[in-house]
Amino acid sequence: MPVLHYIAMDTHSYTTEICVKTRANGPARRWNVPTTIPAIREVIESIKRPRQLTFEEGPLAAWLYRNLKDAADRTLVCDPRKNAWISKGGDKDDPIDAGKLVDLLAGGFLKAVHQTEDLSREVFKQLVGRYHERVARRVSESNKIIGWLRRWGVMVTARDFAEKSLRAELLGRLPADAELEPVRIGLELMFCGFDHAVRQETRLRRELIKRAKKEEFIVRLEELPGISWIRASTFFVYVDTPWRFAGKPALWKYMGIGLTRNTSGNGPQSLHVERKINRRLKSMILGAAKTVLERNGPDDPFAQQHRRWKESGLSPRNARRNVARNLAAVAWGMWKNGGVYEPKRIGMKSSE
Numbered sequence: 001m002p003v004l005h006y007i008a009m010d011t012h013s014y015t016t017e018i019c020v021k022t023r024a025n026g027p028a029r030r031w032n033v034p035t036t037i038p039a040i041r042e043v044i045e046s047i048k049r050p051r052q053l054t055f056e057e058g059p060l061a062a063w064l065y066r067n068l069k070d071a072a073d074r075t076l077v078c079d080p081r082k083n084a085w086i087s088k089g090g091d092k093d094d095p096i097d098a099g100k101l102v103d104l105l106a107g108g109f110l111k112a113v114h115q116t117e118d119l120s121r122e123v124f125k126q127l128v129g130r131y132h133e134r135v136a137r138r139v140s141e142s143n144k145i146i147g148w149l150r151r152w153g154v155m156v157t158a159r160d161f162a163e164k165s166l167r168a169e170l171l172g173r174l175p176a177d178a179e180l181e182p183v184r185i186g187l188e189l190m191f192c193g194f195d196h197a198v199r200q201e202t203r204l205r206r207e208l209i210k211r212a213k214k215e216e217f218i219v220r221l222e223e224l225p226g227i228s229w230i231r232a233s234t235f236f237v238y239v240d241t242p243w244r245f246a247g248k249p250a251l252w253k254y255m256g257i258g259l260t261r262n263t264s265g266n267g268p269q270s271l272h273v274e275r276k277i278n279r280r281l282k283s284m285i286l287g288a289a290k291t292v293l294e295r296n297g298p299d300d301p302f303a304q305q306h307r308r309w310k311e312s313g314l315s316p317r318n319a320r321r322n323v324a325r326n327l328a329a330v331a332w333g334m335w336k337n338g339g340v341y342e343p344k345r346i347g348m349k350s351s352e
Helices: 037-044 063-069 094-107 119-150 163-172 178-211 216-221 231-241 246-254 281-297 301-311 318-336
Strands: 005-011 015-021 029-034 049-056 072-077 259-262 270-273
Touching: 005 094, 005 178, 015 037, 015 094, 029 037, 037 063, 037 301, 049 063, 049 094, 063 119, 072 094, 119 231, 163 178, 178 231, 216 231, 216 318, 231 281, 246 259, 246 281, 246 318, 259 281, 281 301, 281 318, 301 318
Parallel strands: 005 049, 049 072
Antiparallel strands: 005 015, 015 029, 259 270
């Protein structure tokens, strides 16, 4: 039987440490090479098959995975949060980290981080990510303006300065003392920062929707109540494929709307929401549920479910969470089965 070789990489911007073993805690061979695909591939291909390769999730992981996934019989991008003992146990440097990582691989202790296989999907995912970052930047700039004005007794919301025509009135509400001219200058500069963020957000939103309309599943998903082009695109790129989840509970936990049970011995059982989640998916699905409930159409099946859950004594927060879970389950099912949204098939039951 051929010997299986385990390969681990500790990758940085300029250099990469590579460690190879045939068993955990066994003798190691090591290389230090430039962080380029040809240099890394040359080392990997010099090692006899069968071989397994691992490296940790990080800024370089997607690039490495796309270019090296066929260089080994199995390529695993692992979760660095699960590898805490690498940094906590004993000495620490790059060669040591690579050696410990290869021991984890040989022992079967690594937790895989899903990677997007398709380059086009990865590009779309980055576009969606940039859009969400620009939204956060616009909100940050808006909050700075609101806080700045409050220092001078001017209470406003973002709507009060979103239009440029409204800003002259706000500037007029500031003290007219000549010594405070720097205050007006500072506020005008913050308005410039806000406008720049809005322009970037608008441009990215336009490009995102243009791209989304070319994806058949997103077009179908957009028919779901509360799901816009942005939310549908966010679900599409961050879930990536419905087949990565064994069932709805796994999907819900990843999205931050599922529950994890904890118990020890005969002690009490506790339920809590997963902490290590995709926060953009959580925001997306809870926002969709909120939109459904705000519209609260009499014929909307999700809104009807929400009313029944509240009437049965469920708290508003948990009732909304159940709506979010049902929305996610329907979207997931549509993706797996190639179906369309059918309101009549929305049932009341929601399992954990």
